[in-house]
Amino acid sequence: MVAVLVSYPENCTGCRFCEMICSLYHEGAVNTKKARLRVQKPDIMNDIPLVCTQCITCGDRCCIDSCPEDAISVVDGVVTIDGGLCTACGNCKKACPYGVIWIDKTAHKCDLCGGDPMCVKFCPSGALRFEEADKDSYASLLTAWRDD
Amino acid sequence: MHAVGGKILYVDLTTGEMRTEETTPDLVKEYLGGDGLAVKLFTDNMDPSVQPLDASNVLVFAPGLFTGLPVPTGGKCLFLSRSPLTGTIAESVMGGNIGAEFKMAGYDALVITGRSEFPCVLRVWDDVIDIKGGSPYWGMVTRDAQEAIRRDLRVSSVACIGPAGEKLVRYATIDCEDRQCGRAGLGTVMGSKNLKAIAVRGTKDLTIADPEELIRLDLELQNTMENSGAFMDDTKYGTGEFLNWVNEERGVFPTRNWQESVFEDRKEIDPYYWAPRYTLRSKGCFGCTKACGKLFVVQEGKYSGTKLDGIEYETLYSLGGECSNPDIEALARANEVCDLLGIDTISAGVCIGFTMELVERGILSTDDLGMECRFGNPDAVVEMSEMIGRREGFGKLLGEGVMRAASEIGNDVERYAMHVKGMEPPAYDVRGIKGMGLGFMTSPRGACHLRSGVYALNLVGKFWRWDNVDRFAAEGKGEQVKAMEDFMTVYDSLGVCKFSRGFFLIEGYIPFIRAILDEEMSEEEILQVGERVNNLKQLFNYSVGVRREDFYLPRRLTEEPIKDGVAKGAIITEKEMHRMLDDYLDARGWDNDGKPGESKLRELRLA
DSSP states (O other): OOEEEEEOGGGOOOOOHHHHHHHHHHHSEEOGGGOSSEEEEEETTEEEEEOOOTTSSOTTOHHHHHOTTOOEEEETTEEEEOTTTOOOOOHHHHHOTTOOOEESSSEEOOOGGGTSOHHHHHOSSSSEEEEEOOGGGGGGGGGTOOOO | OOSSOOEEEEEETTTOOEEEEEOOHHHHHHHOSHHHHHHHHHHHHOOTTSOTTSTTOOEEEEEOTTTTSOOTTOOOEEEEEEOTTTSSEEEEEEOOTHHHHHHHTTEEEEEEESOOSSOEEEEEETTEEEEEEOGGGTTOOHHHHHHHHHHHTTOSEEEEOOHHHHTTOTTBOEEETTEEEOGGGHHHHHHHTTEEEEEEEOOOOEEOSOHHHHHHHHHHHHHHHHTSHHHHHHHHHGGGGGHHIIIIISOOOOBTTTTBSSOTTOTTTSHHHHHHHHEEEEEOOTTOSSOOEEEEEOOSSTTTTOEEEOOOHHHHHHTTGGGTOOOHHHHHHHHHHHHHHTBOHHHHHHHHHHHHHHHHTTSSOHHHHTSOOOTTOHHHHHHHHHHHHHTOTTHHHHTTOHHHHHHHHOTTGGGGOOOBTTBOOOSOOGGGOHHHHHHHHHOTTSSOSTTTOHHHHHHHSOBTTBOSOOTTOOTTHHHHHHHHHHHHHHHHHHTOOGGGGGTOOHHHHHHHHHHHHOOOOOHHHHHHHHHHHHHHHHHHHHHTTOOGGGGOOOHHHHHSOOOSSTTTTOOOOHHHHHHHHHHHHHHHTBOTTOOBOHHHHHHTTOO
């Protein structure tokens, strides 16, 4: 098993630093809508970091199987989008149960920052961790996602 | 230009007209953002003859210069207007998500004038701005309104008022995700404009001159923070962490409407008691990695179901010690009531404490009030908060603030009314912190600890430029308060939390400004922004008739010494009060009545 991002909502403070630093690191500018993870705040009781599970939870491999161009594949344990093949059709964004893919000229998703995720580095409360995980680690997140 | 949204948005709610102006580099250099920019835009657009609740009053919303950027603790935004409570220029700062969202929509400030004919919601969705009907949300408490508006208008963040703002309680708040612009009644100004909420979705990039350098600085600062004592204490116990230190070791925790300065029954309201029992986890403002908010939940008993982001230090005083309320569950519920109905917990608590003292003295009877509103009755604090927020019964009068309530009640009760310029004071008994007493006097928005923040350096004895500060001495406080006011204004302009000042002094900003803006600013230049902004505020206050006597402290503080505890006997004599004020006016370069002098204004490029 390889290490992936795991979210612990019970620790999340809702600060959203992860979203800012993710977009800054990958896009060179800050834009939480371009972050490759997001913090959902449905009500005062909950702050839920939604992260890319590298399709560990999906037997269906949602984004991979949704791609009509076969542009998405697993490379060294990381679900990777081939920008050369991607036509920005948006199917993967729709398929992702966590809503953490975003699209402009191509689709963009979490690449684990090459093995040292910035979001984990800055998470002050242990709500995001980089560790080995199984399907169960994500069970509680699946109901949390909504489009905003 | 880096770091900024790029535009200033003007909206007239009477005519529906909207326009934008460019945020110029000069404006950023002279005013940074946040408080500075808001004061500049307010004073440029406001006619001093306009009253706070007139349609023409100007309400400005501005995120700080760093807001929306990954700078640890740098996510604050603020509202600013002419206050219905004090009649002066007043701002209030909060940590809601809306500041960052607004910048990502492409704006650095919002200038609202006019009054909508019907309840409305102003929606900002990048370049598309519209005024939506607000009637379905009118009457809703803050949490419900935000949820409904977020869902209906498909926005990411909403700042709204509660029923109290709609009914023009003079100290109504503006709420965004359980964070509030609490003080000075800016929610009342929104209510007077029939503006229930501002709803924002922003999808644009905020650029940074040198992202790699910023990430490096962030990691460095994050490391410094996480290894500081303040980080440990605040993330575990919240802002009330030092409550018992202020209470017992310094003897300056105002109790029973400032009749006493040590709260004997403080056991339950001390976070060391309640945090382990009631806190589910910590909560942070937008962009803050030092989460001092607490998710406080009461799971059983009379106040079961209470849940809030808090309880902050100031509220532990105002709805706790001030009312001699030793019950943490009732305190939590009262706090939640204030948040949901949208009233300032400090002002509400002081108004309730004042009422309790009048009952104790036999000036008011519990029959008049329709409840057992007495010191030590926790339920009365909850009930009265509700009545103030809904403007019912005696709460209607208390919703006018303690100054107006006292003058309405007559009978010389003004001597028990705690306020400066009409605003109720926060949790520092300034008789034992004389510098803070001067800070209460000089703050443009009335009795306030945050404009200068001199309580900290006086209670500890050292900070920044000072060492061996004697909190009981009146000497040297003028220069101190002046310098600290300029210092703190920089925080509000950058959008950085003032709780960061323990590990993040002005010189700490210089590399951040360099990395973010590619600008070289010296410590002196940065501090001059603070001074410029404070002079602009005073120019406005002077123009609406604020004079020397408006700076004076409430009579109790100059007539009655502290009764007990380690600060026993401390008082600010009238002579000391005048001396400190004179020192301050000298340090500012203002005349005896507080009018900024020509040479000072020229030095600051304001004349």
